[in-house]
Amino acid sequence: FVTAIPVRDEPTTPAWASFACALIRHDILREIGVLDPGFFLYFDDPDYCRRVRRAGHTVLNVPEARVVHLRGKSNPAKELMRQKKRRPWYHYASRTRYYAKHSGRLGLLAANLCWTTGHAIALLRRLLGGKEAPACEREARDIWTNFWRPMAMPERGQDG
Structure with missing residues (x-):
């Protein structure tokens, strides 16, 4: 996996994006479904993004969006x-x-x-x-x- 997305000023289309903060269109949820419950805390976001891309949709990283993610609070990994x-x-x-x-x-x-x-x-x-x-x-x-x-x-x- 490429885990570090290069910082850019314009939106990019990475292979996957962290679901620490993500928006998913309702029509994509209807078409693809929800996250696979067989994953627990890891690999669920790259799995979902891969399913999105296989269905012909785009994963988009929008650098203008801002969020504070307090990493590692849900588990010690x-x-x-x-x-x-x-x-x-x-x-x-x-x-x-x-x-x-x-x-x-x-x-x-x-x-x-x-x-x-x-x-x-x-x-x-x-x-x-x-x-x-x-x-x-x-x-x-x-x-x-x-x-x-x-x-x-x-x-x-x-x-x-």
């Missing part, structure tokens, strides 16, 4: 990531659901193998005197959360 602590189970369950939903099981496998390869390279660089690996605690295991049942609804207590 951003702070945990900054501290390299283990992220909540639902982050990985939603990640798995997103890749399986939009790229199939093979796409999910490819995403996980690419992440694992990058992680192995980062660990090797660290052993050779480079900077600390960027992954959170147990992330190498956690990215495989729900791999065998990727479309399962998130269930509490999967954090092992």
Whole structure:
């Protein structure tokens, strides 16, 4: 994902936009439906934007709109990531659901193998005197959360 939208003066059409503040036309809600309830806090906004674009509509970022978003108040994931602590189970369950939903099981496998390869390279660089690996605690295991049942609804207590 490209997560940082370049700041521009004019409206842009990004692949997805954060739903921290979003307006959705009623006709699009009728056509596409609501957010997929199988996602919990993560990947629901890129999933919905992808569905909007597949239906032939546009996702628009309007820089004139202003909102104050008090990040991280609904869950601790951003702070945990900054501290390299283990992220909540639902982050990985939603990640798995997103890749399986939009790229199939093979796409999910490819995403996980690419992440694992990058992680192995980062660990090797660290052993050779480079900077600390960027992954959170147990992330190498956690990215495989729900791999065998990727479309399962998130269930509490999967954090092992």
